[in-house]
Amino acid sequence: MPNPPTSRDVARLAGVSQATVSYALTGRGTISATTRERVLQVAASIGYRPNLAARSMRTRRTGQLAVVTGTVLDHQLRVLTGAGEVAEAAGYAVRTHSIDGTVEHRTDRVRELAASRQYEGILTLVPVGADALTDRAATGERDGGTPVVAEATFDEQMRSLGDLADATAVRELVDALAAAGFRRFAHVAGPAQYASARARRDVYLASVERLAGAGVTSLGVLGGEWSAESGRLAAHALPDDAPPVAVIAANDTVAAGVLRGVGERGWTAPGDVAVTGWDDVEIGAHLTPSLTTVAVDFTEAGRRAMHRLLAVLRGEPRPTTDGPIHRVVWRESTGGGRDAGQRVRSA
């Protein structure tokens, strides 16, 4: 098998210099349209593909970005897809690194990746220590190192940042259920190291607090894991006289556990306990009762997160956000439609 064609081969065949070939391909330099046309045609005809390693060495750019995932949350595959799509469109190659373990371990590993000089930027979908991030300055300013941006995190004012940490839908859930007659609420939270989990808890607490005047109270924040078992145990931890109560679960898996626990206690859902989830996993729509949840456009979240990393790389300010990627989906576990609780309570 002969060696793959090089730009030198293209140059020879097109009767031009290697520099001209480079100009034709990269769009840099000044070159006549006819010459470019000819070069491109010759390149295509012999199946020329630029050697990326050679280009990288010369330009002193790796053209590589890293995305850090874990194995805990399956939806990260879709976030990764969105991020990869945007990176590719911007001319970057994306490598994935799966990192699990403690926050400390993850933080160390991300630091190593940043120190490897192998990447021009790093996007992490798993929580790491804030000091490993370079995304904190909203201005997009950079020190010398490899920029590290987290999909979900908090800024200096402790406002949640990143679309997956947008928990405003929790307020919509609480408000609607309160309007439907619920006065007692509980929250089954996710792990506090996740910005998204903290944001949902914070918005839950704020929403309930805001309705205190209307007689709304919280039975507390339970759970602390992304697991169904955590939800089941939370249901068992509710006081006997809790019903009627509305339980806001951190995600669908937790909510499924709550539903199971509710059944085990001899309660009915949504009659005694209304339950909401988050993520809109497909099975949720086919549970009995079907699960009210918050649908999330994970792919779009990945796209936006990558746009934020690219903005840092270019020294541009953080892109303005494009509207919510969340949508509340009302189903049977809260009594059906948006006016759900109403029907439930009067039943």
Next chain:
Amino acid sequence: MPNPPTSRDVARLAGVSQATVSYALTGRGTISATTRERVLQVAASIGYRPNLAARSMRTRRTGQLAVVTGTVLDHQLRVLTGAGEVAEAAGYAVRTHSIDGTVEHRTDRVRELAASRQYEGILTLVPVGADALTDRAATGERDGGTPVVAEATFDEQMRSLGDLADATAVRELVDALAAAGFRRFAHVAGPAQYASARARRDVYLASVERLAGAGVTSLGVLGGEWSAESGRLAAHALPDDAPPVAVIAANDTVAAGVLRGVGERGWTAPGDVAVTGWDDVEIGAHLTPSLTTVAVDFTEAGRRAMHRLLAVLRGEPRPTTDGPIHRVVWRESTGGGRDAGQRVRSA
């Protein structure tokens, strides 16, 4: 910021030539232990990292592998993790490409990736046309192109290949349910383009056929998608006099839909309809009834698939398989334990 140190800097500081530095780092060449020690120490002290692009250009190897994923099956994130782990240990960098759409489109895209000369090998987790694969020769022989290996596929004798296409657990499900008294079975299949779906269907049909003498019959193969709705519709498509019937669903999501449909028809599970899933998604254990399923070690499947690709790259024969990565988990949807159906039928 000064430029990152090069092997030339290391050489100068260690008082040796650049060649010696290279020998010390790569382990190639002949070099005294003391010299190697000194070079390594100097390299570490100044934080030297070899420029991978330069190395790649010189060795004419990209050191890159591609893994092709889709967005349809979330568990691919774990397969990807296992594959990446093994690739990294073998000194390769892994890039992920997410490809959805029709089989034809996916096949074309994989062909493009193979033609890009950017990768030394490609592992696809999504189904592509068999003619895009180079894995068909069990001998590991190669033509000149970039090897493309599929996680799940069929060999020349149409035997399923790849651990996720191992459907032998279906026979265990059918046998146990038959032993427990079930005589009527149905299968809700996944998309036929997936080797795993075809394998489960084939083993289902063979298992039922094998028990025909014992009066076991199949009410047919329904469905054809990895969706809960497909399962729900399949439940509705069963004849009114189907119960008692055991339904083998292609995966847990489909099974959840079957359970929902069974409820909608006024049947009970497992009393009227026993249901099994596949994948052991976390929610399954918390459904009511909790779902009997097949637990799959997806990360291990990824490791093994990557080992197969590496074997092709090295011209070695396909690695011998290391035992099953599947395990049947009996739960309430079949009546509980392995003797489940028995208790169900006598109830």
Next chain:
DNA sequence: CTGAAAGCGCTTACAG
């Protein structure tokens, strides 16, 4: 056991 030298395939000032 070690060093001097060539060259992988690009891009980019620079000169014309």
Next chain:
DNA sequence: CTGAAAGCGCTTACAG
């Protein structure tokens, strides 16, 4: 608008 030439940072025969 185009070409000749240098050089990015490695590895690898080859010579000693």
